[in-house]
Amino acid sequence: MTHVHDLAVVGGGVHGATAALFCARGGMDVALLDRGPLCREASGVNAGTLTMQMTRVALIPYAMKAHAMWASAPQWLGHDVGVVVCDGLSLAFTEQEAEILTFRAGKRREAGAPISIIDGKAAKRIEPGISDEVLIAGHCEVDGYANAYLTGLAYRNALLGAGVSLHENRRVDGVDVGDGGFTLSTPQGPLRARRLLLAGGVWIEPMLAWLGVSLPIKTLVNQLAVTERVAPVMRTVVGIASGLLSLKQYAHGTVVIGGGWQALGDRERGGVELVPERLVGNMRLACHAIPALAGARLARAWAGLEAETRDALPAAGPVPGVPDAYVCGSVHSGYTSGPYIARLLADRILGSEPEMPLFPIDRLLRPEAPEGTDA
Amino acid sequence: MNFDLIVLGGGPAGGNAALAAAEAGLSVVLFDEQPTAGGQVWRAPWPGFDAPGGSPERRDGDALRAALAASNVDLRFGRRVWSVGGNFRVDAVGPDGNESAEAPRLIAATGAHERVVPFPGWTLPGVIGLAAATVLLKSHGVVPGSPVVVAGCGPLLAGVAAGIVKAGGTVAAVVDLAGATDWIAAVPRLLSRPATFAQGVGWALKIAGARVPIHFRHAVRRVEGEDGAEAVVIGPVDAGGGNAAGPEIRYAISTLVVGHGLVPGAEIPRLFRADMRFDRRLGGHVPVLDAEGRTSVPGLYATGDGVGIRGAVAATDGGLLAGLAAAHDMKRLDAAAFAERAAPARRRLAGVAGFSDAMAAMMALRPAQASSVPPETVVCRCEDVTRREIEEAADSGATEVNQLKHFTRCGMGPCQGRMCGDVAAELLAQKLGVPREAVGQWTARPPLRPVPLADLLGRFDYSDIPIPKPAPL
Numbered sequence: 086m087t088h089v090h091d092l093a094v095v096g097g098g099v100h101g102a103t104a105a106l107f108c109a110r111g112g113m114d115v116a117l118l119d120r121g122p123l124c125r126e127a128s129g130v131n132a133g134t135l136t137m138q139m140t141r142v143a144l145i146p147y148a149m150k151a152h153a154m155w156a157s158a159p160q161w162l163g164h165d166v167g168v169v170v171c172d173g174l175s176l177a178f179t180e181q182e183a184e185i186l187t188f189r190a191g192k193r194r195e196a197g198a199p200i201s202i203i204d205g206k207a208a209k210r211i212e213p214g215i216s217d218e219v220l221i222a223g224h225c226e227v228d229g230y231a232n233a234y235l236t237g238l239a240y241r242n243a244l245l246g247a248g249v250s251l252h253e254n255r256r257v258d259g260v261d262v263g264d265g266g267f268t269l270s271t272p273q274g275p276l277r278a279r280r281l282l283l284a285g286g287v288w289i290e291p292m293l294a295w296l297g298v299s300l301p302i303k304t305l306v307n308q309l310a311v312t313e314r315v316a317p318v319m320r321t322v323v324g325i326a327s328g329l330l331s332l333k334q335y336a337h338g339t340v341v342i343g344g345g346w347q348a349l350g351d352r353e354r355g356g357v358e359l360v361p362e363r364l365v366g367n368m369r370l371a372c373h374a375i376p377a378l379a380g381a382r383l384a385r386a387w388a389g390l391e392a393e394t395r396d397a398l399p400a401a402g403p404v405p406g407v408p409d410a411y412v413c414g415s416v417h418s419g420y421t422s423g424p425y426i427a428r429l430l431a432d433r434i435l436g437s438e439p440e441m442p443l444f445p446i447d448r449l450l451r452p453e454a455p456e457g458t459d460a
Numbered sequence: 461m462n463f464d465l466i467v468l469g470g471g472p473a474g475g476n477a478a479l480a481a482a483e484a485g486l487s488v489v490l491f492d493e494q495p496t497a498g499g500q501v502w503r504a505p506w507p508g509f510d511a512p513g514g515s516p517e518r519r520d521g522d523a524l525r526a527a528l529a530a531s532n533v534d535l536r537f538g539r540r541v542w543s544v545g546g547n548f549r550v551d552a553v554g555p556d557g558n559e560s561a562e563a564p565r566l567i568a569a570t571g572a573h574e575r576v577v578p579f580p581g582w583t584l585p586g587v588i589g590l591a592a593a594t595v596l597l598k599s600h601g602v603v604p605g606s607p608v609v610v611a612g613c614g615p616l617l618a619g620v621a622a623g624i625v626k627a628g629g630t631v632a633a634v635v636d637l638a639g640a641t642d643w644i645a646a647v648p649r650l651l652s653r654p655a656t657f658a659q660g661v662g663w664a665l666k667i668a669g670a671r672v673p674i675h676f677r678h679a680v681r682r683v684e685g686e687d688g689a690e691a692v693v694i695g696p697v698d699a700g701g702g703n704a705a706g707p708e709i710r711y712a713i714s715t716l717v718v719g720h721g722l723v724p725g726a727e728i729p730r731l732f733r734a735d736m737r738f739d740r741r742l743g744g745h746v747p748v749l750d751a752e753g754r755t756s757v758p759g760l761y762a763t764g765d766g767v768g769i770r771g772a773v774a775a776t777d778g779g780l781l782a783g784l785a786a787a788h789d790m791k792r793l794d795a796a797a798f799a800e801r802a803a804p805a806r807r808r809l810a811g812v813a814g815f816s817d818a819m820a821a822m823m824a825l826r827p828a829q830a831s832s833v834p835p836e837t838v839v840c841r842c843e844d845v846t847r848r849e850i851e852e853a854a855d856s857g858a859t860e861v862n863q864l865k866h867f868t869r870c871g872m873g874p875c876q877g878r879m880c881g882d883v884a885a886e887l888l889a890q891k892l893g894v895p896r897e898a899v900g901q902w903t904a905r906p907p908l909r910p911v912p913l914a915d916l917l918g919r920f921d922y923s924d925i926p927i928p929k930p931a932p933l
Contacts, residue, residue, distance in 0.1 A: 122863045129866060142933055178922055189933055218922070234866040241857050254859070313874045313910055327930040345931060349546075359906055361543045361551045361560070362926070369917050369925050379917060382910040383542070384874045387903075397932045417931075 090116040090250065092434065093269055093278035095257050095292060097121075098128035099423040100401075100413045101284030102240040106162075107431035109247040116276060117249050118269065120256035124237030127286050130389040131420045132309055132343035133233035134331045135168070137198035137225050138175040138190070138324055141417045143398060145196035147441060148418065151425035152227055163246060164239035166231045169336070172211050173228025173322040175200075176219045176374055183220050186326035190223040200225045214319035214375045228322045230333045230341075233420060252276070260295040262407060280409040280434060284427070287352045287392040289400060289414045296407045300400060300449055302415060305391040306350040307343065308359050308367060312381035314338030319375050330370050332378075340378060342371045348388035356388025393417070394449055401426050402433070402445035412446060463487045463534070463563040465786050466550050468541060468728060471499020472772045473764025473779035474569030475524045478533045480783030480801070481567075485792045489534040489561045491541050491552055493909075497525050499571055499764075500591060501772040503598040510601055516659060517598070520772070536561075542907035542916070544728060548759065553915040565759045565786045568728035569779055572743065572765040576879045577720040577829045581683030583841050586690075590616045590719025594623070603629040605714035609692050611635035611680050612719040614823035615660060620717055622663035625670045632711045634667060635694050637701055637720070637829075638822055639677040649818040652811065653773070679829075681708060683716055692716050702828030721823025723882050725766045730904035732757045738897045740824050741817070742768030744882055745901045752802070753782035754789075761786060769823060770816040777805035777812075830886040839887065840880040842873020850884055854891040860900040861885050874910045877902045 090113075094105045097119030105117040123129075135155050140148040154161065155168050175190070177183040190200045200223045208222035209215055215222075244251055252271075260281065261268040267281040283292040290302040315338055323332040330344040346367045350357040364386055372379040392415040394400055399417070404410040413430050416422050429439035463486075467478040470492035478490045490497075496504045502521030528535060539552035539559070548566040552559055574589040576582065588596075588604060590612055596602040597620070607630045610621040621634045650657045667674065677697050684691045692713050696706035722743055729747035730736060735756040736745050746768045747755045753763040763782040764775040781802055788798040833839065835848040845868045853867040861877075861884065864870055870884050871877030877884070881902055889896045 122857075122859065125863065125866070139931070141931075185930065192933060234869075234872075237863070238856060238867045253857070312913070325927075327927055329927050329930065346928065358545045359543065361545070361549070364543070365558070365916055365918075366925050366927070368913055369920050370927065372913060372917055373922055373925070379914045380912075382874070382912050383907055383916065384910050385872075385876065385905040386907065387905050 087275070087277050089266060090114050090276070090278040092116070092280040092282060093118065093267060093276060094282045094284055095269070096284035096286060096288070096414070097123040097253065098126060098284065098286055099124065099236060099420060100416070100427040101282065102244060103424045103427035104282055104284060104413055104431045104434070105249050106240070106243055106247055107428050108434055109244070109249045111431065111435040113435070115249045116252060116278060117244060118252040118255045118257055118271065118276065120254070122237060122253045123241050127389050127391055128236050128420065128423070129234055130309070130387060131233050132331050132341050133231040133420065134322060134333065134343065135229045135231060135421045136173050136322055136324065136331070137193060137227055138173055138200065138223055139328045139331065139418055140193070140198070140421060141397065142192045142196045144417060144422050145193055145198045147425050148422045149197055149227065151422045152229070154424045154428070155231060156229070158239070162239055163243050166235045166239045168229060168231045170229040171321050173225045173324070174208055174212055174215065175223035175324045175326055176208070176215065177221050177326045178218050178373070179220070182326040186221060186223055189326065198225060199227055212319060212321045212323065214377060215323065216374055216376055230322055232335065262296065267410070280411070282411045282413060282430070282434065284413045286414055287390045289392065289412055293404065293412060296404055296410055298404055298407070298450065300446055301395065303393040304352045305345065305393055306348040306356050306388050307391055308346045308348045308364060308386060308388050310342045310364065310367065310386040311384055312340045312342070312378070313384045315340065315381045318377040318381070323374050325370065325374065330367070330374060332371050332375060339384070340381060342367060344370070350388055350390070352390065355390060359386050359388060391419070396449070399426055399444040400446045400449065401430050402443040405447050405450060461489070461561050463489045463561055464565065464790055466491070466548055466561055466563040466566045467569060468544070468550070468566065469499065469569035469571055469764065469766070470494065470497035470528070470537065471569060471571055471764060471775065472502060472520070472524065473775035474499070474567065475528055476776050476779035477567045477569055477763060477783035479527055479531055480780045481787050482531050482533045484784065484787030486787050486790060489536060489563070490528070491536045491539045491550060493538065493540050495538050497521070497528050497537070500595065503595065505601065506599045509599065516655070540909060540911055542909070542911040544731060544906070546732070553911055557918050558916060565761070565790065567753070567761040567763060567782050567786060568766060569762070569764040570725045570728060570766045572722035572725050572769055573878045575720045575723045575743070575825060575882050577825070577883055578833050578837050578839050579680050579682055580834060580837050581685065581689065582718070583838060584683055584685050585688040586685065586714060587683055587716045587718060590620055590717055591722070593620045593717040597623045597627060601627070603627045604717055606630035607632040607711070607713055608715045608717055609633050609635060609711050609713050610717045611692070611694065613637035614719070614721050615819055616719055618660060618663035618667060621672065622666035625666050625672070631667070631670065631672045632713060634672055634674045635678045635680065636674060636676050637679050637697060639699070642822070646818040646822065649814040653815040656815065675709065679703070680716065680718060689713055689716050698828070700828040701826035703832045720829065721825065722765060722769045723878070724768055726762065727904040727908050729755050729757070729760065729762050730901065731906070732760055734760060736901065739768065740896070741820050743820070743824065751781070752785035753778060754785060769820050771819055773812050774809060774816050777809045780805045825882055825886060827886060827890065830883050831890055833883065833887070839884050840870040840873065840877070842875050843869040845870040845880070847887055850887050851891045854888055858888065859892065861888060861902055862900065864888055865902065871902050876905065876908070
């Protein structure tokens with residue numbers, strides 16, 4: 086007699102791992118499968134920024150909750166991912182950027198992010214490392230960063246501690262629905278569960294296709310770079326009005342430079358290669374914001390995949406037409422907000438009403454809509 | 461600028477690849493970070509330095525430098541390549557800032573780097589690599605501070621010790637992982653290259669003439685010192701390279717020159733995700749190649765010590781073949797001409813195979829060398845990761861080297877695991893009880909070597925930065 090789990094989670098990133106963790110703690114017998122080790126894609130290679138100033142307005146209430154979760158990770162996750170809570174600044178160097186910043190910060194403030202607009206001098210008092218050319222800045226005390234590469238180790242320990250059946254390096258090739266549950270086919274043999282959660286990041290599109298559901302997911306290929314260890318050049322998280330920069334210096338001295346400049350790649354091949362002009366552009370922007378950074382050496386650059394739905398809002402909720410199947414992913418700035426949104430979904434899977442609304446995908450399922458009709 | 465072929469690396473392999481391709485009519489650009497051609501083995505004296513000439517390496521290097529200077533290869537020396545992209549595009553920082561070149565074909569001939577087998581004290585000042593010592597001697601005419609102990613394995617041991625003696629330094633001892641019987645067993649194959657064998661014998665005589673004690677089947681146990689190396693303690697090893705019972709011997713030193721063979725610098729094929737394989741005898745992970753150096757990636761060729769440690773002679777002909785293959789693949793050399801020009805190189809390669817095998821066997825990492833590393837010894841010096849921490853990562857669930865990197869930062873520093881990678885992977889595999897292949901290899905990331913941001917930035921105005929459109933609000 087094959088063992089039947091209460092829940093099978095496919096995808097071991099922040100979303101899948103958090104949902105698995107809370108479902109297991111809620112009493113379910115949970116299996117978590119990933120084709121590789123935990124958190125080795127977006128959840129492990131992102132810039133680790135935990136900021137409100139790059140978060141979509143609709144997600145601010147969730148991101149605020151998630152920020153608090155990250156800040157208290159040792160309590161609920163049980164393991165440290167190197168979270169540092171610090172000030173965050175979003176800089177404007179031109180009048181046009183000042184306008185964008187004022188508008189965007191205002192919208193985010195209305196949504197609950199404690200962002201205030203300050204002048205360049207005030208910004209420099211908060212972050213002495215910034216350029217003298219800053220006109221104004223958005224200042225938010227709810228900001229910070231984590232060591233994204235520690236995420237897998239932390240979740241691994243937590244999941245094992247919660248009794249989750251962890252199946253790393255176990256690829257799922259398809260799912261059969263029937264007999265009151267789901268049968269996952271894997272190279273190591275089938276695995277059965279009464280409920281199914283698809284949490285495969287940019288791969289939720291092919292995963293949902295197993296269930297006959299067509300949800301187009303755009304793959305962003307974000308470039309990132311890190312310097313060698315250098316003496317302190319900054320103490321906050323720094324971005325710019327357009328959102329195309331994220332900068333922070335870790336305690337060990339390296340500076341991680343991101344902002345979502347696009348590399349070449351796709352879902353099938355991953356981040357294939359970086360675009361030199363864009364890397365240089367990103368570095369110029371970084372050194373314009375923090376001039377002392379120009380004295381550092383670039384140690385390494387890479388690309389990570391980020392999923393985006395048509396409306397750039399999450400896919401987090403039940404799968405329409407397939408009872409007991411759920412999806413969780415495509416959360417913009419998903420590393421920041423992911424744990425909270427996945428926890429909400431875990432509440433739903435456990436049978437209680439989440440304290441904030443989920444993001445059901447029904448709105449995105451318009452199979453008849455020809456390509457290019459979306460604004 | 462557009463070319464038919466980009467060659468990365470100006471050593472025996474890359475230099476000859478560029479020459480062969482250019483002679484066949486290809487427009488070729490060659491990048492190297494050194495000021496002149498020759499690679500590590502055929503180094504020229506650094507501009508302004510006077511290093512002793514007269515060695516076969518100097519002669520071969522001068523010949524290559526002269527041939528390249530007389531060719532129409534576009535020579536880009538003093539360039540640090542920081543990006544290598546598909547179809548192929550190379551970006552490099554040079555004296556005039558950033559420059560790029562594009563070509564449908566690329567030959568990677570980026571050589572090898574030294575393998576570090578860690579021991580307590582290996583990161584102290586005064587401990588340098590065997591290959592580093594050859595750079596000092598060949599390029600700068602600088603003798604490591606005496607007294608020197610020269611330790612490790614392979615043919616460089618005797619070459620460096622003899623070089624130091626010849627240059628007036630004092631070698632306190634030579635410490636060889638191999639036994640005298642291992643060398644004697646290799647003699648028949650070494651004799652396939654009489655000139656090189658004679659050079660080796662000359663080194664041995666030089667060392668013997670200076671009455672330098674040679675400790676066969678010994679290895680460094682530790683280096684002692686506060687702010688720098690003051691003494692080295694050596695001890696006996698067994699045939700597998702692991703620590704064996706027997707008395708330790710202590711030498712007061714100013715410098716320890718230590719090297720345990722070379723690891724192929726196969727980052728370019730790895731960057732392009734070419735098919736790779738692990739071959740301990742070739743020094744580690746190497747690209748899967750056909751007989752002419754074609755990787756599994758169309759248009760990408762690899763040759764020289766970066767595809768397996770075979771030495772300068774094999775690199776010369778391997779490079780020649782790759783250059784000819786690139787010309788042939790571009791239809792600039794018909795099948796008959798290709799076969800005719802390639803035949804002598806193929807013959808020479810077959811002739812040198814026995815010699816290369818014997819040398820490679822001397823330099824390959826022996827598993828027991830890794831298992832003899834003490835628990836608290838730093839393996840990854842960039843990030844201060846000890847053997848114990850590597851093994852704890854295995855206990856925490858790390859099953860391959862990139863996960864090890866995430867768990868411990870091992871290999872995450874500026875050298876990208878070039879120094880620690882081989883032994884770290886060996887330790888992880890041993891701890892997990894799996895074959896070495898199972899723990900994989902580091903993902904290669906640009907820029908491969910650290911590059912100053914200031915060099916990348918160039919001069920710019922803020923308004924010139926092509927900032928993409930903002931993310932949705």
